Amino acid sequence: MIGDMITIVHDYWLLLLIGQYPNGPLGGLANTIILSALAIAFAFPVSILMALARLSKWRALRWPVTGLVYVTRGVPLLMLILWAYFLIPLWTGADVPSFMIMLVTLVFYQGAFLSEVVRAGIVALGAGQMDAARALGHSYLGAMRFIILPQALYNMIPSMISTFVATIKDTTLGYVINVPDLTFAASQVNNQLLTQPFQVFLILAIVYYAICWSLTYLANTIERRIAKRRAGVVSRPQHAVMTQAKIITEQP
Amino acid sequence: MTVPSTDKTIRISNVCKSYGDYEVLKNVDAEVARGEVVVICGPSGSGKSTLIRTVNRLEEISSGSITLDGQDIHAATKTSELNLLRSRVGFVFQSFNLFPHLSVLENVTISPIRVKGVAPNVARDKALTLLERVGLSDKAGAYPGQLSGGQQQRVAIARALAMEPPVMLFDEPTSALDPEMVGEVLSVMKGLAAEGMTMLCVTHEMGFAREVADRIWFIDAGQILEKATPEEFFNTPRHPRAQRFLADLRH
Amino acid sequence: MSGFDLSAILSNPEYVGMLVHGLQMTFIIFFGSWSLAMTLALILLCIRFSPFRFGDRIVAAYVSYHRNVPTLVQLMLWYFGIFTLLPSGLSGWLIDHNAEAIFAIVGLGLCQAAYFSEDLRSGLRSVNPGQMEAAKALGHGYLSSMRFIIMPQGARNALPPLINHSVSLFKNSSLALVIGASELTHAVKEIENLSFQTFEIYLVGTVLYLVISLLIMAVGAYLSMRLDPAWRARA
Numbered sequence: 067m068i069g070d071m072i073t074i075v076h077d078y079w080l081l082l083l084i085g086q087y088p089n090g091p092l093g094g095l096a097n098t099i100i101l102s103a104l105a106i107a108f109a110f111p112v113s114i115l116m117a118l119a120r121l122s123k124w125r126a127l128r129w130p131v132t133g134l135v136y137v138t139r140g141v142p143l144l145m146l147i148l149w150a151y152f153l154i155p156l157w158t159g160a161d162v163p164s165f166m167i168m169l170v171t172l173v174f175y176q177g178a179f180l181s182e183v184v185r186a187g188i189v190a191l192g193a194g195q196m197d198a199a200r201a202l203g204h205s206y207l208g209a210m211r212f213i214i215l216p217q218a219l220y221n222m223i224p225s226m227i228s229t230f231v232a233t234i235k236d237t238t239l240g241y242v243i244n245v246p247d248l249t250f251a252a253s254q255v256n257n258q259l260l261t262q263p264f265q266v267f268l269i270l271a272i273v274y275y276a277i278c279w280s281l282t283y284l285a286n287t288i289e290r291r292i293a294k295r296r297a298g299v300v301s302r303p304q305h306a307v308m309t310q311a312k313i314i315t316e317q318p
Numbered sequence: 319m320t321v322p323s324t325d326k327t328i329r330i331s332n333v334c335k336s337y338g339d340y341e342v343l344k345n346v347d348a349e350v351a352r353g354e355v356v357v358i359c360g361p362s363g364s365g366k367s368t369l370i371r372t373v374n375r376l377e378e379i380s381s382g383s384i385t386l387d388g389q390d391i392h393a394a395t396k397t398s399e400l401n402l403l404r405s406r407v408g409f410v411f412q413s414f415n416l417f418p419h420l421s422v423l424e425n426v427t428i429s430p431i432r433v434k435g436v437a438p439n440v441a442r443d444k445a446l447t448l449l450e451r452v453g454l455s456d457k458a459g460a461y462p463g464q465l466s467g468g469q470q471q472r473v474a475i476a477r478a479l480a481m482e483p484p485v486m487l488f489d490e491p492t493s494a495l496d497p498e499m500v501g502e503v504l505s506v507m508k509g510l511a512a513e514g515m516t517m518l519c520v521t522h523e524m525g526f527a528r529e530v531a532d533r534i535w536f537i538d539a540g541q542i543l544e545k546a547t548p549e550e551f552f553n554t555p556r557h558p559r560a561q562r563f564l565a566d567l568r569h
Numbered sequence: 570m571s572g573f574d575l576s577a578i579l580s581n582p583e584y585v586g587m588l589v590h591g592l593q594m595t596f597i598i599f600f601g602s603w604s605l606a607m608t609l610a611l612i613l614l615c616i617r618f619s620p621f622r623f624g625d626r627i628v629a630a631y632v633s634y635h636r637n638v639p640t641l642v643q644l645m646l647w648y649f650g651i652f653t654l655l656p657s658g659l660s661g662w663l664i665d666h667n668a669e670a671i672f673a674i675v676g677l678g679l680c681q682a683a684y685f686s687e688d689l690r691s692g693l694r695s696v697n698p699g700q701m702e703a704a705k706a707l708g709h710g711y712l713s714s715m716r717f718i719i720m721p722q723g724a725r726n727a728l729p730p731l732i733n734h735s736v737s738l739f740k741n742s743s744l745a746l747v748i749g750a751s752e753l754t755h756a757v758k759e760i761e762n763l764s765f766q767t768f769e770i771y772l773v774g775t776v777l778y779l780v781i782s783l784l785i786m787a788v789g790a791y792l793s794m795r796l797d798p799a800w801r802a803r804a
Contacts, residue, residue: 140782235639264650405708415703
């Protein structure tokens with residue numbers, strides 16, 4: 067069994083790592099990482115904008131965005147991918163590669179989940195911070211930019227990393243629209259071998275496990291360091307709220 | 319204050335406790351007679367809370383013995399034995415520790431019913447009597463979250479009394495209360511003392527000590543430095559650290 | 570593209586039948602895996618707190634695997650992988666009895682059990698340690714304290730994350746599509762292929778998922794309220 071798996075990895079490691087490249091688009095593990103990294107990179111500013119919209123005074127801004135976030139939380143990611151697969155080529159009129167469709171969907175999806183964390187983080191700081199900033203003469207946006215967000219976002223770093231882990235796991239759903247990622251590569255290997263599906267998918271599971279576990283470990287280490295620095299500087303209730311926010315945004 | 323009999327209810331013999339290298343209690347030797355009210359006082363960090371928590375074995379000791387009516391609570395090896403001994407010692411916490419998911423009445427009745435096997439209607443009647451005694455019979459159906467600190471602490475006292483313990487321990491019962499609520503709790507405690515309850519209290523309330531205590535133990539750095547009657551202690555303290563403590567209090 | 574025409578879907582009995590069948594399958598998968606997950610989570614909790622030396626580590630390893638491997642990959646491992654390792658008698662029986670749904674229930678149930686057990690565990694841990702002390706001081710033994718004082722509070726604390734993860738489990742039922750189960754999303758895609766009214770059928774599917782997710786959250790909120798001591802005091 068183990069011998070089989072080692073043979074498979076030995077024979078197919080290149081396919082699993084970079085897909086069909088250069089005979090096709092970049093795929094495999096490399097594509098998974100790139101897709102996840104880009105998704106989280108874009109989801110980050112999107113989440114901040116969504117959080118600010120949800121906290122704003124204007125109902126015209128608050129309600130649609132809040133509604134959008136609730137819809138995202140209530141609908142399976144698979145359904146959202148199908149929507150994007152249908153709508154995006156329709157709106158752009160072009161032949162959009164599945165990578166892009168997956169990227170846009172993930173940015174929107176993770177952005178919505180992250181916006182909850184940002185919003186909770188800002189709320190947890192308390193009104194006192196904004197009051198103090200305004201009293202000193204800062205505008206609302208200026209206060210956000212220099213006072214509120216730096217604090218809220220620093221506390222968000224562990225959540226960001228765990229969202230990155232969730233994104234890596236979510237990229238596997240690209241399978242249904244043939245995104246050339248690691249899962250797709252593994253199924254290609256399986257289709258070639260046909261006789262050892264268990265070994266192939268076990269390898270797949272192990273690779274994802276290794277990546278996600280390491281990132282989660284990193285997130286926990288950073289969180290411990292942040293907690294140590296925060297102890298005694300900011301009031302305690304924040305930690306409980308951050309924990310709750312993580313639970314809300316955590317995605318199996 | 320009744321005249322204490324010579325029967326020693328609590329006997330603390332040569333108790334030591336260390337956390338690693340740090341000695342929290344050093345050779346503590348003391349006794350509480352039946353019906354006696356003893357107040358433990360001292361600066362913070364002196365070990366007074368730790369000492370009272372060793373009496374019902376919420377804290378372990380490194381050496382020595384603590385006996386309640388002759389039975390050593392720290393020698394009990396079977397949990398059933400330990401639970402039985404604990405149920406005979408009432409304990410009132412600084413942070414009340416009422417059970418938030420149960421009503422006031424249920425808080426008072428659950429332990430007699432589940433630990434001592436008292437019939438529910440008997441427990442209920444007893445509970446209502448006790449709540450009446452602490453002045454909260456109208457709150458029987460309320461939940462701890464709806465009560466003030468002083469009210470919660472009085473319920474906690476009723477809860478401890480429901481087990482009919484011969485001894486009551488108080489660990490800074492009023493320290494977590496707003497000043498205006500301290501009085502209501504102290505008056506319940508004074509009532510208990512007047513009825514002849516054996517009480518061991520850790521407290522900063524010197525007025526209470528002066529009025530109600532039979533003896534005062536002054537503890538600092540893990541050792542009982544002075545055991546005296548209130549008159550002796552407040553007027554002519556012997557140990558220099560006790561003198562300093564009282565001087566600090568007056569400011 | 571023809572104008573927006575919802576009735577073409579909703580008044581067509583064949584399509585409605587497919588939707589209903591898909592919904593049924595989704596519910597079977599959801600309730601089946603939820604029950605499995607909750608039962609297993611309680612067992613895992615007992616193992617964790619048992620005196621068995623390696624209990625803690627076994628449960629931690631179980632949770633770690635199911636949280637770090639993507640759910641889809643877990644399902645694939647079960648259906649494409651483990652299925653082939655089963656003895657022929659068992660796999661024959663499974664094929665006759667809707668193997669896709671069974672593997673979906675098993676895969677999702679085992680995965681979600683990890684999350685539920687962690688929610689229960691953190692619910693228990695967040696109970697104020699003073700509660701255990703108060704229970705001990707009153708003479709309650711370990712079991713008595715757990716049963717009447719700690720567990721009731723722990724369960725209340727665990728309710729919000731449990732509800733969130735239940736909604737996640739419901740949404741994850743759509744992953745069964747990939748291993749061939751004919752649940753709701755599968756039905757939606759089938760209807761799309763037949764009717765070409767993509768927008769309308771996607772909308773119907775989305776609304777169905779949304780409504781049921783909100784229903785689950787509402788049930789959870791109701792339970793939360795019922796268990797809340799302050800509410801009970803009103804009565």
